[in-house]
Amino acid sequence: MSDSEHKIGWIGAGKMGSPMIQNLLANKVSVCVSDPDPNAVISIVQKGARAAEKLDDMADTDIVFSTLPNDDVLMMIVAGSTGKKGLVDVLARGAIYVDMSTVSPEISSKVAELLESAGIQYVRAPLSGSTAMAESATLTILASGKESAWKTVRPYCEMLSARQFHLGSGDEARYMKLVVNTLVGGTSALLAEALSLGQSGGLTRASMMEVIGESAVASPLIKYKSTAVVTDDFSPAFTVTQMIKDFTLISDAARAKDVPLLTTGLILELYRAAGNTGLKEADFFALVKWHSELSSL
Numbered sequence: 001m002s003d004s005e006h007k008i009g010w011i012g013a014g015k016m017g018s019p020m021i022q023n024l025l026a027n028k029v030s031v032c033v034s035d036p037d038p039n040a041v042i043s044i045v046q047k048g049a050r051a052a053e054k055l056d057d058m059a060d061t062d063i064v065f066s067t068l069p070n071d072d073v074l075m076m077i078v079a080g081s082t083g084k085k086g087l088v089d090v091l092a093r094g095a096i097y098v099d100m101s102t103v104s105p106e107i108s109s110k111v112a113e114l115l116e117s118a119g120i121q122y123v124r125a126p127l128s129g130s131t132a133m134a135e136s137a138t139l140t141i142l143a144s145g146k147e148s149a150w151k152t153v154r155p156y157c158e159m160l161s162a163r164q165f166h167l168g169s170g171d172e173a174r175y176m177k178l179v180v181n182t183l184v185g186g187t188s189a190l191l192a193e194a195l196s197l198g199q200s201g202g203l204t205r206a207s208m209m210e211v212i213g214e215s216a217v218a219s220p221l222i223k224y225k226s227t228a229v230v231t232d233d234f235s236p237a238f239t240v241t242q243m244i245k246d247f248t249l250i251s252d253a254a255r256a257k258d259v260p261l262l263t264t265g266l267i268l269e270l271y272r273a274a275g276n277t278g279l280k281e282a283d284f285f286a287l288v289k290w291h292s293e294l295s296s297l
Contacts, residue, residue, distance in 0.1 A: 008032065008156065009052065009061035011077055013040040016100075016127065017067035019135040020160050022047055027159045032061060055090050063153055064091065065098045067127075070245065071107040074099060078111050093119030096149050098157075100125045100141070102181070104249050105174040106256065112171070121149040125157065126177035130224075130237045138162040142180070144173035178253055181246045182264055187221055188243075188284050189267045192291035195229070199292065206230045225285045234286035240275045243284040247271060 010021050013035040024031050025048045034052040035041050041051050052058055055077075064087065068074050078097070080086030087097055097120055099111070108124055115122045122145050129139035139161040143150055150166050157164050167173050191212075198208045209226045212218060228234060247268040254261045274290040282289075 006062040006152075006156075007060055009034070009058040009064035010049075010066070011035070011055075011058075011064065012067035012101075013037075013044045014067065014069075015131050016134050018044055019131065020065075020067070020100075020139075021049055022135075023137045023159050024156065025049060029156065029159070032058060034058065055085055055087065058087070059090050059092070061091070061095065063096045063098060063156070065100060065156075068099070068101040068103070070101075071103050074101060074103050074111060075107060078114055088114050088118040088120065091118070091120050094121070096121040096123060096153055098123040098125050098153050100127050102126050102177055102246060102249070103174065105171045105178075105253050108171050108174045121146060123149050123153055124171060124173040125153075126173055127161075128177065128180050129161075132237070134160075141165070142167060142173040142176045144168045144170060144176075175253065178246070178250045181243075182250055182261075184221060185243050185247055185271070185284065186263070186267055187219070188225075188287045189270050191222065191229070191285075192287040195288055196291050196295040200295065205288075228283065228285055229288050232289060234279075234283040234289060236281060236283045238284055239281050240271055240284050240286060241280045244268065244271045244275060 008024065008029055009032045010017065011034045013021060013033050018040065021031050021033060021044055031049045032052045033041055033044050033049045034055065045051050058064055066077060068077060076086070078086050078088060080089055091097065097115060112122050123143055124145055125141050125143040127139050127141060133139045137160055140163040141157050141161045142165055144167045146169055147166065154164060167176055195205055195208055209230055213223050213226055247264065250264055251261060251268060270287060271284070274287055277290060279286045279290055
């Protein structure tokens with residue numbers, strides 16, 4: 001694909017955004033980048049991107065991607081704020097906006113209405129995977145939105161990921177991301193309790209993780225986190241704070257649909273309790289460390 005086929009913009013050059021932008025650049029795609037952190041922009045410009053000092057600089061782009069931290073930032077980027085334009089004011093009718101953030105279905109639905117009124121196509125494309133997977137372009141992309149828009153952006157998404165799923169025309173991808181994160185967050189919580197039980201009976205984490213990794217409950221996530229669990233190294237790939245944010249989104253989305261999530265509510269409180277002991281910025285698998293200490297093991 002030539003870099004002249006579409007003009008690409010990208011908002012958010014942080015831990016996930018930066019390596020993804022670099023993968024586009026490696027595929028000879030020209031990217032115009034915006035981020036509130038000037039150092040992040042400088043860093044990615046040094047790798048070949050162009051800088052957008054303000055959203056107006058995205059006016060001539062055909063497709064804009066974003067990786068944003070939360071609902072409030074997504075709404076600000078789309079609708080603008082006092083004295084500042086949003087994408088609805090900047091992008092031309094027919095342009096495509098692809099948001100790859102983990103946000104609530106509720107805010108995503110409001111964003112969809114604003115974009116539709118402005119004639120801008122909207123693809124929800126939240127990500128499943130780690131920063132390491134972003135670097136190696138092995139992420140999974142969960143997408144929804146009009147199929148015609150998805151077909152246009154999919155070739156670029158294939159440069160960023162190993163798997164892509166188009167799940168519907170609305171906010172299905174937002175729900176799918178919450179489904180996946182429910183299971184991801186639950187895995188850490190259950191593993192923490194299981195390992196504490198095993199340690200109380202004289203087993204080591206190393207021996208347990210070896211067996212678990214070859215058992216019926218083995219998963220790519222457990223295998224990926226095995227070394228961290230055994231060595232007690234919980235350097236953050238995805239923090240306890242981030243998991244609290246995601247489980248709050250999960251809880252709110254379920255409440256809005258009258259879906260009782262009894263176990264998920266308890267897991268959210270486990271993350272909050274672990275965070276309150278000083279583990280907020282540790283990797284979310286630090287629940288293993290927290291529960292071991294709780295059990296005085």
